Amino acid sequence: MSCPTGILTLPLPQTGGPAQGIRKEVNPLVLKKSKLFPVAIGAIALIALLAACNGGDSADPTATPTPAEGAPTVTEVSLRNFAFEPSRFNIEAGTTVEFRLKSRDIEHTFTVKDLDVNWFVQSGITATESFTFDRPGEYRLICAIAGHEQAGMVGVIRVQ
Numbered sequence: 001m002s003c004p005t006g007i008l009t010l011p012l013p014q015t016g017g018p019a020q021g022i023r024k025e026v027n028p029l030v031l032k033k034s035k036l037f038p039v040a041i042g043a044i045a046l047i048a049l050l051a052a053c054n055g056g057d058s059a060d061p062t063a064t065p066t067p068a069e070g071a072p073t074v075t076e077v078s079l080r081n082f083a084f085e086p087s088r089f090n091i092e093a094g095t096t097v098e099f100r101l102k103s104r105d106i107e108h109t110f111t112v113k114d115l116d117v118n119w120f121v122q123s124g125i126t127a128t129e130s131f132t133f134d135r136p137g138e139y140r141l142i143c144a145i146a147g148h149e150q151a152g153m154v155g156v157i158r159v160q
């Protein structure tokens with residue numbers, strides 16, 4: 001009655017009909033149908049050329065400027081409202097950075113415990129401090145005045 005037909009009806013390779021070769025030859029009759037064809041080709045080529053010309057000039061030659069050798073890299077940092085501005089620093093290892101620290105409100109500090117950096121910044125007076133970042137790593141910057149770190153006065157110094 002019910003045979004397991006799945007086994008019996010193996011699909012046969014389909015060899016019916018003559019092999020259909022892939023016909024890719026361009027039919028010259030089609031190409032010659034319109035006399036406008038060469039003009040169209042020319043127009044398309046011109047448009048493509050124009051597009052290439054317009055789009056080819058976008059390379060940006062400027063990269064991160066490198067300070068002159070020996071000259072300190074100067075960075076101004078504003079400290080106020082429980083925040084460092086900027087709060088993230090990317091520094092190339094071996095660079096000496098001169099920080100110009102300005103508090104616009106109350107006293108703050110620029111403190112990186114892992115680097116033994118702890119600079120006091122009085123209100124209204126620019127504190128100028130330098131540090132050479134030799135060791136690559138990511139260092140946590142905080143303000144050490146009680147409560148300021150908790151209030152979000154933190155930053156990151158990445159040396160690489």
Ligand SMILES: [Cu+2]
Nearest residue numbers: 108143145148
């Ligand atoms: Cu502070």
